[in-house]
Amino acid sequence: GGGGGMSFSPSRWFQDQIEEWKQSLPLLPLQRLRRLVDELGVPAHLAKTLLKHNGGMEFFEDALAATRRSGSMSAHKLSNWVCNELFGRLIAFNLTLEKCPIAAPDLGILALSVATDKVRKGTHTFCMLILPLFHVYSLDSSCF
16 A cells, blocks of 8 residues: 655655756856856957966956946956956966955956946056056066
């Protein structure tokens, strides 16, 4: 006969466990690239640059999230500034993102302020605003 208790399905438990494990796994490089390009609209060459830098994707996503909380900025424009202006300064000063003198959310808000003209573009460009932050690491600004 049939017992009146709850039935336990090992296969259902196993499927649930697999799904939980899948959610906890980090994205593979191709998945990370697709997320940046397909979901966020970052050009492929900039997405590859973000992924080349250790923590680059996470830094970019944190900066982008800050812009979304305070307004709106295209992921394309922000990725361009992060890859070209910020990463360029980090390389020039031989720094990693871990030693970056500006936190990702602060960089996002600063970029949004420039992009939305809260900081006059004619007077201050994005790179002019982040440049002083790097002078704490070097007295020689000849690389700029």
